[in-house]
Amino acid sequence: MKVLVTGGTGYIGSHTCCELLDRGYEVVIIDNLSNSKKEVVSKIEQITGKKVKFYLGDVRDKELLRKIFKENEINFVIHFAGYKAVGESVLNPLMYYENNLLSTINLCEVMKEFDCKNLVFSSSATVYGIPKKLPLKEDFSLAATNPYGQTKLMIENILKDLYASDNSWNIVILRYFNPIGAHASGLIGEEPNGIPNNLMPYIVKVANKELPFLNIFGNDYDTVDGTGVRDYIHVVDLAIGHVLSIEKINKDKGIFIYNLGTGHGYSVLELVNTFSKVNNIEVNYRIVDRRPGDVAECYADTKKATIELGFKAQKTIDDMCRDSYKYVINNK
Ligand code: NAD
Numbered sequence: 169m170k171v172l173v174t175g176g177t178g179y180i181g182s183h184t185c186c187e188l189l190d191r192g193y194e195v196v197i198i199d200n201l202s203n204s205k206k207e208v209v210s211k212i213e214q215i216t217g218k219k220v221k222f223y224l225g226d227v228r229d230k231e232l233l234r235k236i237f238k239e240n241e242i243n244f245v246i247h248f249a250g251y252k253a254v255g256e257s258v259l260n261p262l263m264y265y266e267n268n269l270l271s272t273i274n275l276c277e278v279m280k281e282f283d284c285k286n287l288v289f290s291s292s293a294t295v296y297g298i299p300k301k302l303p304l305k306e307d308f309s310l311a312a313t314n315p316y317g318q319t320k321l322m323i324e325n326i327l328k329d330l331y332a333s334d335n336s337w338n339i340v341i342l343r344y345f346n347p348i349g350a351h352a353s354g355l356i357g358e359e360p361n362g363i364p365n366n367l368m369p370y371i372v373k374v375a376n377k378e379l380p381f382l383n384i385f386g387n388d389y390d391t392v393d394g395t396g397v398r399d400y401i402h403v404v405d406l407a408i409g410h411v412l413s414i415e416k417i418n419k420d421k422g423i424f425i426y427n428l429g430t431g432h433g434y435s436v437l438e439l440v441n442t443f444s445k446v447n448n449i450e451v452n453y454r455i456v457d458r459r460p461g462d463v464a465e466c467y468a469d470t471k472k473a474t475i476e477l478g479f480k481a482q483k484t485i486d487d488m489c490r491d492s493y494k495y496v497i498n499n500k
């Protein structure tokens with residue numbers, strides 16, 4: 169079985185390629201390296217001892233997509249490629265709509281041309297908007313609070329319409345909660361450009377003395393200790409969720425939507441303290457104002473993925489903190 173992985177040199181894509189290769193799938197990657205590095209391909213090969221076929225290019229480029237489908241008999245596509253920074257999407261919405269929507273539409277058109285109609289798509293818990301009730305279930309109402317979230321919501325709707333028009337498509341929409349951690353080898357991980365927006369990459373840079381302290385955005389939420397609570401999931405568990413999704417549409421036909429999280433929330437302070445404990449390193453922080461747009465708590469109901477995919481996150485918050493730091497130490 170051959171899987172085309174768009175955005176396969178990125179953070180979640182690279183870990184997914186490893187899990188696919190470990191289970192005997194062949195992997196073809198297309199990535200324009202706008203947010204990742206070519207070396208990731210050889211790191212994936214080093215981890216798995218298997219070869220990967222890499223195409224440098226853009227998913228918006230239909231001619232390149234046609235070339236890939238002509239040169240490889242693709243059975244499944246996992247579509248990670250896209251932009252993902254919320255703040256940047258507010259400042260430059262057209263860039264987000266253009267890349268995220270066009271890449272998905274062009275990809276689906278070429279998949280249709282080549283009669284490859286098996287797709288796994290990276291969505292996000294952001295499509296639930298401001299949670300009215302927790303834990304979040306797949307059938308809750310959806311809303312977007314920023315252009316990035318809009319692109320995910322719009323793509324989910326495009327895929328639902330596509331399936332309604334032609335039910336020979338098999339589609340899994342995965343709504344990720346907060347992926348952190350890195351491969352246990354320390355060879356691949358998350359490497360954001362510039363000053364990170366997300367919590368774990370920021371903690372890591374503070375621990376590494378690249379930034380002086382972490383700003384904790386508010387300690388007056390109605391949560392266990394006043395700081396924001398999120399459902400952190402180890403990226404390797406998340407990656408395995410993609411393999412299970414492929415197995416699902418290989419046996420059951422249709423369109424399916426799943427949350428991928430652990431179902432447990434941790435506060436910012438709990439994550440900081442766990443990181444300090446397992447890595448035996450101090451993380452300086454100060455409490456500042458709430459970040460506009462943040463919600464107090466967000467965590468998944470994971471029952472549907474457990475029952476229908478057989479998905480259960482295995483790694484603990486200690487593993488997530490240890491592996492996130494190991495990657496940075498290894499790549500200093
Ligand atoms: P990432 O930026 O590390 O990976 C995305 C990859 O896609 C990068 O390698 C980038 O170079 C590539 N890319 C972007 N646009 C492209 C294009 N037009 N053509 C070819 N390649 C392109 O991001 P990630 O964290 O691995 O996220 C993967 C997917 O998961 C994204 O769609 C993201 O929106 C979604 N997601 C991520 C998170 C998260 O917290 N990381 C949460 C929810 C959803």
Ligand code: UFG
Pocket residue numbers: 252254292293294295344345346365366367368370382383384385386395396397398436459462
């Ligand atoms: N936080 C800080 N300081 C920081 C960064 C974050 O205190 O420097 C706090 C936030 O206030 C929040 C928690 O840490 O309480 C997590 O924040 P992240 O920015 O790491 O993650 P979010 O839950 O805000 O958002 C992430 C992705 C979104 C995605 C969402 C749901 O960035 O794209 O998860 O999947 F939509």
